[in-house]
Amino acid sequence: MKRIYLIVIALVLFINQQGRAQEAGSNLVSLQYSVGIGLGDLNDYIKNVSALGILIDYRFMATDNVYAGVELGGNLFYEKLDYASHTEGTMTLTGTQWRYVSTMPLLVNVGYIFNPASEFSPYAGIGIGTLYHEVELDVGIYEFTRNQWQFAVKPEVGIIYKPMPEIGILLGAKSYNGFKTENSTAINYIALNIGIVWIE
Amino acid sequence: MKTKLTTQLILLGLCIMLAGCYPYSTAYVEELDLVLTDYDAAYTFKVNKNYAMPDSIVKVTGNRVEGEPPICVKEPYSSLILNRIESNMTALGYTRVDDLLDADLVLFPSALETTYQQYYYDYYYYWGWYYPYYGWYYPYQTVTTYTTGTLLMNLVAAGQTSASGNLHIVWTGLINGILDYYGSDGDARLTLAIDQSFSQSDYLHQ
Numbered sequence: 001m002k003r004i005y006l007i008v009i010a011l012v013l014f015i016n017q018q019g020r021a022q023e024a025g026s027n028l029v030s031l032q033y034s035v036g037i038g039l040g041d042l043n044d045y046i047k048n049v050s051a052l053g054i055l056i057d058y059r060f061m062a063t064d065n066v067y068a069g070v071e072l073g074g075n076l077f078y079e080k081l082d083y084a085s086h087t088e089g090t091m092t093l094t095g096t097q098w099r100y101v102s103t104m105p106l107l108v109n110v111g112y113i114f115n116p117a118s119e120f121s122p123y124a125g126i127g128i129g130t131l132y133h134e135v136e137l138d139v140g141i142y143e144f145t146r147n148q149w150q151f152a153v154k155p156e157v158g159i160i161y162k163p164m165p166e167i168g169i170l171l172g173a174k175s176y177n178g179f180k181t182e183n184s185t186a187i188n189y190i191a192l193n194i195g196i197v198w199i200e
Numbered sequence: 201m202k203t204k205l206t207t208q209l210i211l212l213g214l215c216i217m218l219a220g221c222y223p224y225s226t227a228y229v230e231e232l233d234l235v236l237t238d239y240d241a242a243y244t245f246k247v248n249k250n251y252a253m254p255d256s257i258v259k260v261t262g263n264r265v266e267g268e269p270p271i272c273v274k275e276p277y278s279s280l281i282l283n284r285i286e287s288n289m290t291a292l293g294y295t296r297v298d299d300l301l302d303a304d305l306v307l308f309p310s311a312l313e314t315t316y317q318q319y320y321y322d323y324y325y326y327w328g329w330y331y332p333y334y335g336w337y338y339p340y341q342t343v344t345t346y347t348t349g350t351l352l353m354n355l356v357a358a359g360q361t362s363a364s365g366n367l368h369i370v371w372t373g374l375i376n377g378i379l380d381y382y383g384s385d386g387d388a389r390l391t392l393a394i395d396q397s398f399s400q401s402d403y404l405h406q
Contacts, residue, residue: 083396085400090238090239090240090241091236091237091238092236092237092238092400092401093234093235093236094234094235094236094396094400095232095233095234095235096231096232096233139234140232140233140234140376140377141232141316141346141348141376141378142234
């Protein structure tokens with residue numbers, strides 16, 4: 001996760017911010033705080049909602065309404081199970097468990113912004129790309145780690161509120177849908193994001 | 201220019217704040233205790249209720265000299281462990297016998313200690329204003345040492361050995377944890393772990 005934060009810092013701090021209205025040819029860069037809600041196998045493994053998430057999103061306005069861009073982010077899901085038992089075949093293991101799943105979506109996005117000239121601009125989009133994830137189980141003094149890349153699809157909706165021409169506030173919901181691989185189950189979760197948007 | 205600097209500082213602060221929140225902590229040494237059990241699903245426990253058990257617990261050291269007696273776990277831990285095993289076996293419906301010929305099963309407890317060392321290298325620097333404390337320094341090394349204790353309980357079917365002479369182990373209970381000589385209540389941890397190893401093995405019931 002720390003690597004993600006460093007990348008985010010590097011990307012954001014080096015972007016030159018000169019205010020400009022949102023229109024064809026403009027760039028939107030946003031830094032978002034993300035809350036993740038696990039679904040499916042991820043939810044079976046970790047019930048807790050992830051309150052640790054961050055995401056950077058870049059959008060280029062191809063027209064006044066249509067954008068294309070990329071996003072890079074990360075959510076950390078974790079849960080502590082006190083002296084829990086886990087049975088696999090004839091074997092039963094009991095101990096305090098720390099379970100972690102950290103996700104890092106890296107996606108290419110396209111979408112449509114409604115009413116781009118308005119103060120409130122709803123948008124809808126879809127992204128495809130890869131979802132890197134690392135699953136860690138700590139029990140006793142032992143640590144078991146597995147990581148994997150998955151193909152992922154992500155529809156999203158949201159709204160951008162622009163109190164100023166060059167600054168906006170974003171509220172969005174994304175549904176990350178990873179695809180099961182031979183060595184890992186599918187990682188699926190919903191992310192609720194709030195962030196700041198710089199428009200140049 | 202002022203806005204740009206402010207937003208950059210806000211971003212930097214936000215990232216540092218989030219990066220510092222990585223949740224990972226073990227508050228108590230007993231949180232590292234674990235119990236592992238396994239059994240032979242083909243073995244019928246219900247008809248074999250007499251078991252024998254040694255009066256001492258062999259300590260596996262890996263450097264025993266041939267011909268010398270094995271090192272055993274000292275008192276009061278030895279009695280604590282053996283009594284707890286016996287009370288759990290009794291509660292499950294087993295009867296301890298003294299004569300090996302009367303035993304359907306033999307329970308062999310053994311123990312071992314393992315010491316781990318972790319090396320951690322890091323660089324530190326003092327980019328300061330006070331001569332001569334500036335610049336990068338050589339890496340320093342931190343060594344952490346901890347010792348784990350393992351209690352192994354093997355329940356063996358009496359008189360059943362393979363052609364190669366291996367014993368037929370029908371149940372295994374393994375307890376592992378950090379040996380903490382000062383802080384936690386070791387007796388309570390040990391008792392809890394032994395009880396847990398039997399309570400999670402329902403199939404042992406007579």
